[in-house]
Amino acid sequence: MHWDDLRYALAIARAGTLSGAAEALGVSHTTVGRRIRALEEGLGVRLFDATPEGFQPTEAGADLVAVAERMETDSLALEGRILGRDARWTGALRVSVMELVFRAFRGAFVSFLERYPGVDLTITATDDAVSLARREADVVLRLTNQPPEGLVGRKVGRLQFAPYAARSLVARIGEEAPLGSFPWIHWDERLNMQWLDAWLAQHAPGASIALRVDLSAAAMHELVAAGVGVQFLACVEGDADPALVRLGPLDPFACRDLWVLTLPELRATPRVRAFTDHMAEQLRGALQSAAP
DSSP: OOHHHHHHHHHHHHHSSHHHHHHHHTSOHHHHHHHHHHHHHHHTSOOEEEETTEEEEOHHHHHHHHHHHHHHHHHHHHHHHHHHTOOOSOEEEEEEEOHHHHHHSHHHHHHHHHHOTTEEEEEEEOSSOOOTTTTSOSEEEEEOSSOOTTOEEEEEEEEEEEEEEEHHHHHHHOTTOOGGGSOEEEEOGGGOOHHHHHHHHHHSTTOOEEEEEOOOHHHHHHHHHTTSOBEEEEHHHHTTOTTEEEOSOOOGGGEEEEEEEEOGGGTTSHHHHHHHHHHHHHHHHHHHHHOO
């Protein structure tokens, strides 16, 4: 058995489908199917059962996947330690940043490229969780008041959020109207955003829900600006949009810390340290000047 064969079994176990495993591995689903069949034939045992819920490991498959996970953990830990000893200021650097943060502070990324042209920077703008241990990113920028355990970094500031509405909607409902008089945009019930239900019950009792969505921050901004309803937006963007009006006073509940985070073994790597220092410097200044 080779580690490359085990990667395919591990991807199938995690994704549950050939297409999901193929996407994770960057190959075609036919390649995944062929590699799994070859592995089963070589071992003389069935590793996965095809069920309506997707591919499920057999008893032998579960044993193999457990071994593969341990091998992956050891391999990635070794890679991290080696990368952590890299003394170069040049080389690849993969950064995952929340879409909102990238859109609001993209100038900080541009100035980093100008300052460190030797760094081969890759940026992924997503609100989805990424695994640094699996090398999905070297550094992450996240809005959270509780950073994940196992990561180290810096809090570079706070982002205030507040309810915003289109000026046209405020003109129709009334500038002095209570929050409960406005239609609201809510999240898809599958996202389990019960905090908004509780907030509305306290601050906007009786409010109607105009629409439920599962959208990016940019798309939510567009819906609010179109007059569909009210929703929380980051003040750094909401206050800058002349089509929007902030409703009500600022609530400390709607503040989130902005962190730049990495793995402990990577923090001393020159290009990681350079990126962290640069972002801390740039974002602190930008957040102070944009504070509502």
